[in-house]
Amino acid sequence: MVTDKINNLKTLMLFQNTLEFAQQLDAKDPLARFRTEFNHPTFHQKTVRYFTGNSLGLQPKRAVNYVNEVLQDWAKFGVEGHFLADKPWFSYHELLTEKAAKIVGAKPIEVVVTHSLTTNLHLLMVSFYRPSGKRTKILCEAKAFPSDQYALESQVKFHGLPADHLVEIAPRQGENLLRTEDILSKIEELGEELALVMMGGVNYYTGQLLDMPTITKVGHEVGAIVAFDLAHAAGNINLHLHDWGVDFAAWCGYKYLNSSPGGVSGMFVHERHAHNKDLPRFAGWWGYNKEKRFLMDPGFDPMPGAEGWQLSNAPVLSMAAHLASLEIFDEAGMENIGAKRDQMTAFLEFVIKDISERNKEKCTFELITPSNPHERGAQLSIQAKGQGKALFNALSDAGVVADWREPNVIRVAPAPLYNSYEDCYWLGVELEKAIQ
Ligand SMILES: Cc1ncc(COP(=O)(O)O)c(C=O)c1O
Numbered sequence: 001m002v003t004d005k006i007n008n009l010k011t012l013m014l015f016q017n018t019l020e021f022a023q024q025l026d027a028k029d030p031l032a033r034f035r036t037e038f039n040h041p042t043f044h045q046k047t048v049r050y051f052t053g054n055s056l057g058l059q060p061k062r063a064v065n066y067v068n069e070v071l072q073d074w075a076k077f078g079v080e081g082h083f084l085a086d087k088p089w090f091s092y093h094e095l096l097t098e099k100a101a102k103i104v105g106a107k108p109i110e111v112v113v114t115h116s117l118t119t120n121l122h123l124l125m126v127s128f129y130r131p132s133g134k135r136t137k138i139l140c141e142a143k144a145f146p147s148d149q150y151a152l153e154s155q156v157k158f159h160g161l162p163a164d165h166l167v168e169i170a171p172r173q174g175e176n177l178l179r180t181e182d183i184l185s186k187i188e189e190l191g192e193e194l195a196l197v198m199m200g201g202v203n204y205y206t207g208q209l210l211d212m213p214t215i216t217k218v219g220h221e222v223g224a225i226v227a228f229d230l231a232h233a234a235g236n237i238n239l240h241l242h243d244w245g246v247d248f249a250a251w252c253g254y255k256y257l258n259s260s261p262g263g264v265s266g267m268f269v270h271e272r273h274a275h276n277k278d279l280p281r282f283a284g285w286w287g288y289n290k291e292k293r294f295l296m297d298p299g300f301d302p303m304p305g306a307e308g309w310q311l312s313n314a315p316v317l318s319m320a321a322h323l324a325s326l327e328i329f330d331e332a333g334m335e336n337i338g339a340k341r342d343q344m345t346a347f348l349e350f351v352i353k354d355i356s357e358r359n360k361e362k363c364t365f366e367l368i369t370p371s372n373p374h375e376r377g378a379q380l381s382i383q384a385k386g387q388g389k390a391l392f393n394a395l396s397d398a399g400v401v402a403d404w405r406e407p408n409v410i411r412v413a414p415a416p417l418y419n420s421y422e423d424c425y426w427l428g429v430e431l432e433k434a435i436q
Helices: 002-014 019-027 032-037 062-084 094-104 117-128 146-158 180-193 212-221 305-309 316-332 334-358 388-397 421-435
Strands: 111-114 137-141 166-169 194-200 225-229 248-252 265-269 365-367 380-384 403-405 409-412
Touching: 019 334, 019 421, 032 316, 062 316, 094 111, 094 265, 094 316, 111 305, 117 146, 117 194, 117 225, 117 248, 117 265, 117 305, 137 146, 137 180, 146 166, 146 194, 166 180, 180 194, 180 212, 194 212, 212 225, 265 305, 316 334, 334 365, 334 380, 334 421, 380 388, 388 409, 388 421
Parallel strands: 137 166, 137 194, 194 225, 225 248
Antiparallel strands: 111 265, 248 265, 365 380, 380 409, 403 409
8 A cells, every 4th residue: 555655656746737748648648549539529619628427428439330320220120120130139238248348357147238227236136135134234335326325225115124224334524535444344343234235336426446355355254245336437447346256236338438328237247146046036028048038938037147137128229339339448458448547547636736736825625536546546526615616617617527516526537538638737727727
């Protein structure tokens, strides 16, 4: 940990907050060519600096061709497109599996792309949150993303249990971030009462990356199931879900994965559960043994692995956009994406701190995201004390697209596939003007 901090400091000391320096970094960036693979918004009628890939990723240009291909097949073949299209709709989702599995560090049998995120979390909890005897509680982070809070509360209620069966862990008084040691001791304290640990791998508000492998290990030691919502982690963090032994996870396709508003979600179910047909589940025909699906026999025979949690036939239009984006991830490679993420986020952090330092008297904000690259992804959360929304509004007016999260945070996320170091420099320029 100490070495990480020293390395991080060394990197920060090498940066300069100048346009020339940012342009030099861009010139050396091995992923720079991917910037033009995306449509950059123009709605401000000026150059937009887009920093909200953690909310909705930009549109890959090739998504238009993939979506059009499906539309044309539909026009040409009607229902027969399920089997006659170049990419038959019957098995369209299978085109996504291997690429999505690579992104989250999983085996193909452990991954399926289908439905939307909250739906998938519910479907997986129906199977894996099975309170019985003393083991009835769920552990999650305080102030989880609202949809997760509602999903977790309603799962507890669904089993007829009182609300206190959802146990929340919060940062210590006066702190913004969760401490791993506190999460682990809470898991140990709950012990045999703990049925499920279910947390956001990266917190949507602070950008903090949790120590997923250690949480999984300690959760398993007390006999609990361990799961993560990876909405802010998939396509952002270098994940190794299989090796970490996570039981299940789900993520959306529309943030770092750039796969259209409300686009399809991914789910992961560890291989150790792949052939367990006895797991209770809410079933639908697309999760049924595909060799016999059209025999319309009674009695549910699930597909092995994550595919056995599919309910409905695949939404291929949305999957077409996802396919376009997953191909870009494949071409760029998660290792390279991770390396650029760390350097570019560190550069943006340097720029923001430099501006805050230069404007000490007027400036009342601080970065609450961890400074250690091993504890964060591409997001930086600026806690705006006092200046609050005025700062955010000034950035928006200047064409810097960030987002505001109540009560007082501006989130900015440099996405390695399409943001440039120059974007980060200009964000700094506009931030400084906004402070004035
Ligand atoms: C952490 C987290 N969980 C759940 C959701 C809800 O996702 P969906 O609307 O796709 O179900 C979001 C959406 O932004 C999110 O960030």
